[in-house]
Amino acid sequence: MLGAQRLMGRKRRLDRHERVMVTELDSDGIGLAEADGFKLRVRGALPGEQVSVRVLRRRRKQLEGQAEVLWQPHVDRVPPPCPWTARCGACVLQHLAPASQRDLKRAHLAALLAAEGVVGPARWLPDVTGPVTGYRHKARLGVRCVPGRGALIGFREPASSRVADVDACRILAPAVGEHLADLKRLIGSLDTAAAVPQLEMACGDDDAAIVLRHLEPLSATDRERLLQHAAKSGWQLYLQPGGPETVHRLWPEHGSEYLHYGLPEFDLRFAFHPLDFIQINPAVNRRMVSLAVDLLSPRTTDRVLDLFCGIGNFTLPLASRAAAVTGVEGSAELVLRAQDNAMANAAALGGSSVKFVVADLYAGDFDVRTLPAADLLLLDPPRSGAENIARDIASMAPRRVVYVSCHPATLARDARLFAEGGYMLTTAGILDMFPHTAHVESIAVFEPG
Numbered sequence: 252m253l254g255a256q257r258l259m260g261r262k263r264r265l266d267r268h269e270r271v272m273v274t275e276l277d278s279d280g281i282g283l284a285e286a287d288g289f290k291l292r293v294r295g296a297l298p299g300e301q302v303s304v305r306v307l308r309r310r311r312k313q314l315e316g317q318a319e320v321l322w323q324p325h326v327d328r329v330p331p332p333c334p335w336t337a338r339c340g341a342c343v344l345q346h347l348a349p350a351s352q353r354d355l356k357r358a359h360l361a362a363l364l365a366a367e368g369v370v371g372p373a374r375w376l377p378d379v380t381g382p383v384t385g386y387r388h389k390a391r392l393g394v395r396c397v398p399g400r401g402a403l404i405g406f407r408e409p410a411s412s413r414v415a416d417v418d419a420c421r422i423l424a425p426a427v428g429e430h431l432a433d434l435k436r437l438i439g440s441l442d443t444a445a446a447v448p449q450l451e452m453a454c455g456d457d458d459a460a461i462v463l464r465h466l467e468p469l470s471a472t473d474r475e476r477l478l479q480h481a482a483k484s485g486w487q488l489y490l491q492p493g494g495p496e497t498v499h500r501l502w503p504e505h506g507s508e509y510l511h512y513g514l515p516e517f518d519l520r521f522a523f524h525p526l527d528f529i530q531i532n533p534a535v536n537r538r539m540v541s542l543a544v545d546l547l548s549p550r551t552t553d554r555v556l557d558l559f560c561g562i563g564n565f566t567l568p569l570a571s572r573a574a575a576v577t578g579v580e581g582s583a584e585l586v587l588r589a590q591d592n593a594m595a596n597a598a599a600l601g602g603s604s605v606k607f608v609v610a611d612l613y614a615g616d617f618d619v620r621t622l623p624a625a626d627l628l629l630l631d632p633p634r635s636g637a638e639n640i641a642r643d644i645a646s647m648a649p650r651r652v653v654y655v656s657c658h659p660a661t662l663a664r665d666a667r668l669f670a671e672g673g674y675m676l677t678t679a680g681i682l683d684m685f686p687h688t689a690h691v692e693s694i695a696v697f698e699p700g
C-alpha cells in the first residue's frame with residue numbers, strides 16, 4: 252500500500268507543469284528553481300525568468316524539467332543560432348546574448364571566489380572574446396548506428412548519453428561542422444558502421460583531420476570508401492583500431508603527420524598531432540597568450556616556469572621575452588612535440604634558453620622544490636587545478652603568478668591556498684573560449700601581498 256502511494260506521489264510530480272521563477276544557473280548552465288519544496292532544474296531557462304516547466308524526471312531529491320512557456324523572459328534572451336538546439340545538449344546558453352553569457356560566467360567565478368573567502372580581485376579585465384560560431388577546432392564526437400536511420404554523429408542529447416541527431420554543428424570549425432551530414436552518410440555506408448563509437452576532429456589554421464575509432468577490423472571496401480571520401484574532402488584521415496598508440500594515418504599516404512597553428516604576434520608556428528592537447532579556440536588562444544605574457548611582463552633577465560605546458564603554447568611566447576623558460580608537462584609525447592616546436596621556432600626565440608621537463612605534477616610525492624627556481628610562474632592546469640603548487644607557493648616565491656583555468660571551482664580553491672601562502676588575487680578575467688556552453692575559462696593574477 253505504502254509502495255503504491257509512493258508511486259502515485261512520484262507520478263504526480265512528473266509530467267505536469269509548474270510555473271516557477273528561476274533564480275540562478277548551476278555549473279552545467281541549467282536554471283534552478285523551487286517547486287513543491289523540491290529543487291527543480293530547468294533546461295532552457297535563465298536567471299530572473301518566470302517560466303512554465305514540464306517536469307520530466309526526478310533524480311534523488313531533485314526534479315528536472317524543460318522550460319515550455321516564458322512568462323517573463325530575460326532581457327538578453329535571443330533566438331538560438333542553432334536549429335538543433337532542442338536535440339543537442341552541447342550549447343546550453345545559446346538562447347542568451349554572448350555578452351550576457353560572459354556576465355553570468357564572471358558572476359559565477361566571483362561567487363565561487365567569495366564562497367572560498369578570497370579577497371579580490373581588485374581589477375576585472377575586459378573579457379577576452381572571439382567568434383561565437385565556428386570556433387571549435389578540436390572535439391570528440393559520438394557516433395551511433397540506428398537501424399533505419401543510419402549513423403548519427405554529434406555531441407550528446409540534453410541530459411542523456413545518447414548521440415544527438417544533427418546534420419551540422421554551428422560551433423565546430425566549418426571545415427568539419429558544416430559537413431556532418433556527409434560524414435553521417437559515409438559512416439552509415441560502412442560494413443563496420445556499428446563498430447564505430449566515436450570520431451575526433453582537429454583543425455589547424457589551414458588543415459583538418461578526422462580520427463575514426465573502430466572496434467572491429469575494417470573491410471577492404473570500407474577502407475576504399477574512406478580513402479575516396481578523404482581524398483575528396485581534403486581532411487587527413489586517421490584510424491584508431493585500439494588505444495591511442497594504435498592511431499595511424501590512412502590518407503594522405505605521404506607528407507607531414509602534423510597540423511599547424513600560428514601565433515603571429517610572436518612569429519611562432521606550432522605543429523601538433525590530431526590527438527594532442529591544443530586550446531580549442533584559436534582566436535581566443537591568440538588573445539589569451541598575448542594577455543598572459545603581458546600580465547606576467549617578463550624582463551629580459553627573468554627565469555620563467557610554465558607548468559602544464561602541453562606543446563609549448565605559452566612556453567615559446569614567454570621565451571621570446573624572458574632569459575630562460577622551463578615548461579613542465581606530464582605527457583612525454585607532448586614534451587617531445589614541445590621540443591620540436593622550440594627547435595623549429597629557434598629564430599623567433601633569439602638566444603633565450605628553453606627547456607622542457609616531463610613530470611607528474613599531481614603525484615602525491617611531487618615536491619615543488621625539484622622545479623628550477625623562477626621569477627615568474629605560469630600555470631594552466633586541467634580541471635582538477637593545481638592544489639599542490641598553490642599550497643607550496645611560498646617556497647617557490649615567484650614575483651608574480653598567472654593562472655589560466657578551465658574550471659572556476661578549482662581556481663577559487665587554489666586562490667584561497669595562494670592567499671594562505673601570502674599571494675593575493677589582484678586581477679581576473681573571463682576568456683570566452685567556449686561560447687554558448689557552460690564551460691568557464693578564466694585567467695587570474697596572484698602577487699605577494
Ligand SMILES: C[S@@+](CC[C@H](N)C(=O)[O-])C[C@H]1O[C@@H](n2cnc3c(N)ncnc32)[C@H](O)[C@@H]1O
Pocket residue numbers: 528529530559560561562563564565579580581582585610611612613614631632633657
Ligand atoms: C589545459 S592543458 C594546457 C596545455 C598548454 N598550456 C596549452 O596552452 O596548450 C593542461 C595540460 O596539463 C597536462 N597534464 C595533465 N595531467 C598532468 C600531470 N599530472 N602532470 C603534468 N601535466 C599534466 C596535460 O597533458 C595538458 O597538456
